[in-house]
Amino acid sequence: MRPVLADVLAAARVIAGLADATPLVPSPYMSGVAGQDFLLKLENMQPIGAFKLRGALNAVAGLGEAAGVTCCSTGNHGRGVAYAARARGLRAVVCMSELVPRAKVEGIRALGAEVRIVGRSQDDAQAEAARLVAEEGLVEIPPFDDARVIAGQGTIGLEIMAARPDIEVLLVPLSGGGLAAGVALAAKAIKPSVRVVGISMDRGAAMHESLRAGRPVAVEEVASLADSLGGGIGMGNRLSFPMCRDLLDEVVLVTEAEIYRAMQVLYYEDRIVAEGACVVGLAAVLAGKVSVGGPTATIITGRNLDMEMFTRIITGQDVVLGDMVIEGRRYGT
Numbered sequence: 001m002r003p004v005l006a007d008v009l010a011a012a013r014v015i016a017g018l019a020d021a022t023p024l025v026p027s028p029y030m031s032g033v034a035g036q037d038f039l040l041k042l043e044n045m046q047p048i049g050a051f052k053l054r055g056a057l058n059a060v061a062g063l064g065e066a067a068g069v070t071c072c073s074t075g076n077h078g079r080g081v082a083y084a085a086r087a088r089g090l091r092a093v094v095c096m097s098e099l100v101p102r103a104k105v106e107g108i109r110a111l112g113a114e115v116r117i118v119g120r121s122q123d124d125a126q127a128e129a130a131r132l133v134a135e136e137g138l139v140e141i142p143p144f145d146d147a148r149v150i151a152g153q154g155t156i157g158l159e160i161m162a163a164r165p166d167i168e169v170l171l172v173p174l175s176g177g178g179l180a181a182g183v184a185l186a187a188k189a190i191k192p193s194v195r196v197v198g199i200s201m202d203r204g205a206a207m208h209e210s211l212r213a214g215r216p217v218a219v220e221e222v223a224s225l226a227d228s229l230g231g232g233i234g235m236g237n238r239l240s241f242p243m244c245r246d247l248l249d250e251v252v253l254v255t256e257a258e259i260y261r262a263m264q265v266l267y268y269e270d271r272i273v274a275e276g277a278c279v280v281g282l283a284a285v286l287a288g289k290v291s292v293g294g295p296t297a298t299i300i301t302g303r304n305l306d307m308e309m310f311t312r313i314i315t316g317q318d319v320v321l322g323d324m325v326i327e328g329r330r331y332g333t
C-alpha cells in the first residue's frame with residue numbers, strides 16, 4: 001500500500017530523538033549562483049552519516065520479535081539497518097557488491113552487523129539477501145521499495161517544509177527513489193505547488209530510464225562519484241517507481257565532471273565534506289540544467305565517502321572510475 005501523509009507523520013514520531021532535526025542551513029555561494037535562497041538539509045550530520053537511518057528505524061519499529069534483519073545495500077542503507085537493528089537488539093546481516101567502497105564496508109562492521117560481499121552488482125547482493133530470508137528466516141528491510149522506508153525518508157520533507165514554508169523547489173538525489181518518493185509525498189501534501197526535481201548521474205540512472213520507458217528497466221551498473229546513486233530499482237518495483245512517476249515534476253541528469261566540480265564547491269564554499277551523491281542538486285544548478293524559480297532546498301544526503309578519493313578531488317587531481325578518467329582541475333582555476 002502506498003504511504004500517505006499520516007504514515008510520514010507517524011514515522012516522525014518513531015524517529016524522534018534518534019534521527020530527526022538535522023540542520024537546514026543557507027549556502028550563500030549557491031544562493032548567489034541560483035539567484036534565490038538556496039538551503040542545504042544536512043543529513044550528513046546523522047549518527048550514521050546519512051539519512052537512511054530514518055527509513056530503517058521506521059521499518060524496524062514495525063517488526064515483532066524477529067530472528068534478525070537483512071538487507072542488500074550500496075552502503076548507507078546497510079549502515080542504517082545495522083544501526084536500527086542494534087538499537088532494537090536484533091541481529092543484522094548486510095549484503096553488498098564488490099563495487100562498494102571499503103570505507104562503507106568497515107563502517108557497517110563497526111556498527112556490529114555481519115557483512116556479506118557477493119558478486120559485482122546490486123542484483124547479486126539482492127539474491128544473497130533473498131537466500132537469508134528463505135533459509136535463515138531473517139526479515140529483509142528493502143532499501144527503497146517499502147512503504148515504511150519511504151515514510152521514514154519522507155520525514156525530511158516534513159522538516160524542510162516546517163522550517164521553511166516558503167520553499168518552492170526541492171532538489172532530491174535520486175536512485176531507487178525511496179527518498180524522492182517520501183520527500184515529494186510529504187512536501188506536496190503540505191504544499192501542493194512545491195516542485196520536486198529528482199537528480200541522478202547520467203550513467204546508470206535506473207529510475208530515469210524506467211520513467212522514460214514507463215516501467216522498471218534494468219541498467220548497466222557503472223562506477224560513479226555518486227556511488228550511492230548506483231543500482232537498479234528492482235524489476236518488480238511496486239511503490240517507489242509509481243510514486244516517483246506521479247510525484248516528481250522532473251528528473252535531471254548530471255555528468256561525472258559536474259559532480260566532481262560540485263564536490264569542490266560544497267567543500268570550498270560551504271566547508272562541507274559530503275559524498276558525490278549529495279551534490280547532484282548543486283551540480284544541476286551550477287550546470288544550468290535546472291531552473292529554480294523560488295527558494296530552493298537540496299538534501300546533503302550523506303558523508304560516507306572514500307577519503308582518498310575525496311582528497312584527490314579537492315586537490316584537483318584526476319580520478320579514475322572504472323574505464324573513465326575524470327580530468328582533474330584545481331578549484332578556482
Ligand SMILES: *Cc1c(COP(=O)(O)O)cnc(C)c1O
Binds near residue numbers: 050144174176
Ligand atoms: C540511498 C542514498 C540516496 C538515494 O536514495 P534513494 O531512496 O535510493 O533514491 C542518495 N544519497 C545517499 C547518500 C544515499 O545513501
